[in-house]
Structures are given as structure tokens and as C-alpha cells.
Amino acid sequence: MRPVKKIYKPMNINDITIIDDDKLKKAITAAALGNAMEWFDFGVYGFLAFVLGKVFFPDASPSVQMIASLGTFSVPFLVRPLGGIVCGILGDRYGRQKILAITIIIMSLGTCSIGLIPSYQSIGIMSPILLLIAKLVQGFSVGGEYSGAAIFVAEYSPDRKRGLMGSWLDFGSIAGFVIGAGVVVLISSMISDVQFERWGWRIPFFLALPLGAIGLYLRHELEETPAFQKHVEDMEAESKVNLRNSPKLSYREVAGKYWKSLMICVGIVIVTNVTYYVLLTYMPSYLSHNLHYSENHGVLIIIAVMVGMLFVQPIIGMTSDKIGRRPFILGGSTGLFLLSYPAFLMIQTNSVGFIFIGLLILAILLNCFIGVMASILPAIFPTQIRYSALAIAFNISILIAGMTPTIVAWMVEATHNLNMPAFYLMGISLIGLWTGIRMPETANKPLRGETPTASDRNEAKEILSEHFDTIEQKVEEIDEKIADLERRRQILIDQHPKLD
Incomplete structure (x- = not known):
């Protein structure tokens, strides 16, 4: 059978998609808000790990309480790949907007339900079991949340501004984390420790409900992305049948054909999120439990560092549109290998100034990754499999990275070496270096298989x-x-x- 000759035609001005600026702003706001709510929960949970250990695991020692509460944080990552598979398939078949509206509903309900769970003293073993169920529900929804949001922003963004626009997605992550941590500090400062352990810790989780309602409204009002609309039109024109009945690549075929893109995705997500979880989830417990630092004092320092990250985030995204994304992955990974150990030595000095500098070093290195991740990942997969391939690769990587707080806490307790988190980051940085060397440059280029987009x-x-x-x-x-x-x-x- 003779191969079909592909006919090429000259590109003209009408082949370039012009992105509506108002729709772009709405898309970024809606996507970032959902991401903010996801990390609001992570921030609250991370800063409440010490209290939650007492509420749900009261019979254990303080060390075991912290490891158990962080373990409950990590277990939901087991279900995230399932959420990624389901949301990815549906997102590639029915569109990004519909799935993102569903994920934010499930996520807000799961987060709010944590605040309703009775303590261990009230209902015994059912208390931590219900906590685990609520975290599993969150894990399922989050499995499709970040991937879908990153794709939504990328497919709405002009090629020359995709780095800047994508950086606002993780701006939402940091903002959600800051707000979550700030709410915990505010509530704990207004009531006594006894009141906080009895009922005060529940209030931050209840706030997820109004945040989810706002996010749902914004996402419901959005139109489908231009890239997916064009994909639907092309498929219907070629096959003359509805997109739902068009042939799909199996996961084995996707893995065989796009294995390089999948490996790059896995590498970027692991190095980014391990750094994220060490700094923003594990660090509060490390400061209070291992270094015996004042809980509120340590939290305030981390919040100050994170506020600084908010200002750096869009700058890195905008700069990546000028010089490329690869320099930030390579630079961040190199810095992680060389500076993690000095940073943790500073954090252990019990000097506010040195603690701040140590945390700031880790934060800037983290900014190098999160400033470009949302613009890199959607660009390396074609439209027809973008959601499903990215969601699966992303969540398998998160499955590894999500164990970070539990693993690092166990390593410190087992070895009595306070530098184990630094050694862990140094090892992970090698994955980032390999990824930075192997990845293609995506800055100022159309999404894979797509025609260019412009402002x-x-x-x-x-x-x-x-x-x-x-x-x-x-x-x-x-x-x-x-x-x-x-x-x-x-x-x-x-x-x-x-x-x-």
C-alpha cells in the first residue's frame, strides 16, 4: 500500500489564532483560583500537622503523631493517578472547561469535610479513617486539577507570553499557601492553645466552601480553549463523525510514541514538587518539632519568604519568554545541588536572620522550577492526548514526590541527622539536571502540533x-x-x- 502524500500549504495570517485578552484574563483567574484552593488546603494541613497529630492520633508519641499526620497527607497521592486517568480521558474527549468545573466542586467538598470530622476521643478509630477518606477524595480531584488548569492556561496563551501567563498558575499556588498559613496563624493568635486544639483548627477547612463556590462560578462562565475548539473542528471535518466516536490512542501507544515527553514531564514534576513539599509542607514541622522553634515565629518567617516568592514568580515566567525555559530548570537544579546543604546549616543556627536567608535560598530555587513548569508541560504533548498524557505522567510523578514529607521526617527520626532533608534535595537535583539537559526548548513556539497564537x-x-x-x-x-x-x-x- 502506497503511503498517502501529505499536502502542505503556505501559512497565512488567518492561520494564526488571535487570543482575546479579556478571555485570557478570565481563564488565568479561574485556573489560578482553583490551584490556590488546592494549595490552601496543603498550606493549612502542613501548618496544622502538629495539631492534627494530637487530634487524630492522640495515643502516639509526638514524633509518631507528626509522621502519622504527614503520612495521612501523603497517602492520597496514591489515588491521584486514578483521578488523572479519569479526568484526562474526559478532558480530551469532552473538553477542559467542563472537567475543571467538576474538579473544583469535589476538591472544595473534600476539604470542607475535614473540618467536620469528630476527634479520636469522640469516635475512636473512625476519626483517622474519615480523615483518610476525605484526603482520598481530595486526591482524586486534584489528580485532574493542576494538569487541566495548566493546559487551560497554555491553550489560551499567546506563544510569546506563555511563560508569563503560565507563571500565574503557580502564583495562585503560593498565594493559596500563604493565605492558608496566614489563616492558621491568625486564628491561633486570637484564641488559646486549648481552644485551638478543640475546635479552632476546623475553621480554615470550612473556608474551602466559599472559595470553591467562587472558583466554580468563574470556571462555569469560561468558554472552551481555542486549541481544543480547533481540534474538535478538525476532527469533525476529517472524520465526519462526532469527536466522541473518533479513534483514540491506547496508553501503550502513547507511552511508545511520546516516551521522551513523558520522561521529561516526570523529571520536571519530581524535582519541582519534592522541593515544594520540603519547603512548604515539611518545613513548619521541622522548625517546631526538630529545631524546637516557636511555631508561630517559624510560620511567620516562612510566610514572609513566600510573599517574596509571589513577586519573583511572574518575573521568572516573563524572563523565560525572553531567554527560554531550560536555563531555569538547569540553574535551579544546579543551585539545589550546591546550596541545599548550606541552606539547612543556616536554618539550624537559631538565628532569625540566617533562618530567613536559608529559607530564601530554597524559595528562589523553587521559583526557578514553578516559574516555568506550567508553560513547559502542556507544550510537549499534542492536543488530542494532552490532558490524559500530562495528567497521568504528572500524577505518577506526584505519587513519588508526595511521599517527601513522610520520608524526610522518617529519615531525620531514624538517623538523628538534621541535614537529611538537604541530602534528599541534593539527590533529587540530579533528576532535574538530567531533565534540563534532555528537554527541548518550548519558549516562543506553538504548542506541539498546533498553529501559532498571538496577542x-x-x-x-x-x-x-x-x-x-x-x-x-x-x-x-x-x-x-x-x-x-x-x-x-x-x-x-x-x-x-x-x-x-
Whole structure:
């Protein structure tokens, strides 16, 4: 059977999608708010780990209480790949907007329900079991949340601003974490320790309900992304059937054809989230339990560092649109290997200034990763499998990274070495270095398999002109290679008596 010849046609200005600025702002706001709520829960849970250990595991020693509460934080990551599979399949079939509306409902209900669970003293073993169920519900919804939100923003963003626009997604993460930590500090400062352990810790979880309602409203009002709409139109034009009935690649075929993209995704997510969980989930317990530092004092320092991260985040995203994404993955990984140990030595000095500097070093390195992750990951997969492939790879990676607080806490308790978190980060940084070397540069390029997108018609004209310049350059390079081959051919002919 002869292969079908692919027909290429010249690109024109109408092939470049112009992104509506108002729709872009709404998409970023809605996506970032959902991400903020996810990390609001992580922030609250991380800063309440010491109290939750007492509430749900009162019979254990303080060390075991902390490990158990952090373990409950980690277990839901086991169900995230399932959530990623379900949400990814549905997201590639029915659209991104619908699935993101569903995930935020499930996530807000799961978070709010934690505040309703009676203590261990009231209902015994059912208390930690209900806590685990609530965390599993969260894990399922979060399995499709970040991937879908990153894709939603990426598919709405102009090619030249995708780094900046994507950085706002994790801006929402940090903001949610800061708000969660700030709420914990505010409530604990207003009531006594006894009142806080009895009922005060529940209040932050109840706030997830109104936050979820706002996020649902914003997401419900959004239109589907231009990239997915175009994908639907193309599929219907080619197959003349509804998209739901079109053939799909199996996961085995996806893994075989896109294994390089999957490995890059796994590497970026692991190095980013391990750093994230060490700094923002494990560190509060490390300061209070292992270093015996004042809980509120330590929390305030971390909050100050995170507020600084908020200002750095969009700067890194915008800079990546100028110099590329790879320099930040490579630079962040190198810094993690060289500076993690000095940073933890500073954190252990019991000096507020040195603790702040140590945390700030880790925070800036984390910014290098989260400032570009949301713009890299969606760009390495084609539209028809983007949600499902990214969600599965992302959540398998999170399954590994999510165990970080529990593993690091156990390592410190088992070895009595306070530097074990630094050694753990140094080992993880090697994954980041390998990924940075292997990954393709995605800055200022269309999403994989897509036509370019622009902010306005003038930018579209510039992109078209650059596209033609690139073609001309490639043609010149091919002409040079042909001329060189002709010369080599003639040399060989001249050496043969029967060839002319």
C-alpha cells in the first residue's frame, strides 16, 4: 500500500489564532483560583500537622503523631493517578472547561469535610479513617486539577507570553499557601492553645466552601480553549463523525510514541514538587518539632519568604519568554545541588536572620522550577492526548514526590541527622539536571502540533514574517547541503572510469 502524500500549504495570517485578552484574563483567574484552593488546603494541613497529630492520633508519641499526620497527607497521592486517568480521558474527549468545573466542586467538598470530622476521643478509630477518606477524595480531584488548569492556561496563551501567563498558575499556588498559613496563624493568635486544639483548627477547612463556590462560578462562565475548539473542528471535518466516536490512542501507544515527553514531564514534576513539599509542607514541622522553634515565629518567617516568592514568580515566567525555559530548570537544579546543604546549616543556627536567608535560598530555587513548569508541560504533548498524557505522567510523578514529607521526617527520626532533608534535595537535583539537559526548548513556539497564537494582529504579522524567514533559512541550509553532496558526487565520479 502506497503511503498517502501529505499536502502542505503556505501559512497565512488567518492561520494564526488571535487570543482575546479579556478571555485570557478570565481563564488565568479561574485556573489560578482553583490551584490556590488546592494549595490552601496543603498550606493549612502542613501548618496544622502538629495539631492534627494530637487530634487524630492522640495515643502516639509526638514524633509518631507528626509522621502519622504527614503520612495521612501523603497517602492520597496514591489515588491521584486514578483521578488523572479519569479526568484526562474526559478532558480530551469532552473538553477542559467542563472537567475543571467538576474538579473544583469535589476538591472544595473534600476539604470542607475535614473540618467536620469528630476527634479520636469522640469516635475512636473512625476519626483517622474519615480523615483518610476525605484526603482520598481530595486526591482524586486534584489528580485532574493542576494538569487541566495548566493546559487551560497554555491553550489560551499567546506563544510569546506563555511563560508569563503560565507563571500565574503557580502564583495562585503560593498565594493559596500563604493565605492558608496566614489563616492558621491568625486564628491561633486570637484564641488559646486549648481552644485551638478543640475546635479552632476546623475553621480554615470550612473556608474551602466559599472559595470553591467562587472558583466554580468563574470556571462555569469560561468558554472552551481555542486549541481544543480547533481540534474538535478538525476532527469533525476529517472524520465526519462526532469527536466522541473518533479513534483514540491506547496508553501503550502513547507511552511508545511520546516516551521522551513523558520522561521529561516526570523529571520536571519530581524535582519541582519534592522541593515544594520540603519547603512548604515539611518545613513548619521541622522548625517546631526538630529545631524546637516557636511555631508561630517559624510560620511567620516562612510566610514572609513566600510573599517574596509571589513577586519573583511572574518575573521568572516573563524572563523565560525572553531567554527560554531550560536555563531555569538547569540553574535551579544546579543551585539545589550546591546550596541545599548550606541552606539547612543556616536554618539550624537559631538565628532569625540566617533562618530567613536559608529559607530564601530554597524559595528562589523553587521559583526557578514553578516559574516555568506550567508553560513547559502542556507544550510537549499534542492536543488530542494532552490532558490524559500530562495528567497521568504528572500524577505518577506526584505519587513519588508526595511521599517527601513522610520520608524526610522518617529519615531525620531514624538517623538523628538534621541535614537529611538537604541530602534528599541534593539527590533529587540530579533528576532535574538530567531533565534540563534532555528537554527541548518550548519558549516562543506553538504548542506541539498546533498553529501559532498571538496577542493581536500586529504580533501575528511578526510571527508570520519570522516563520517565512525560518523557512528561507532552512531552504538555504538544504541548498548548501545539496551543493556539498553534488561536489562529493562529482569527486567520486571523477575517480571512476565508467561514470560520467
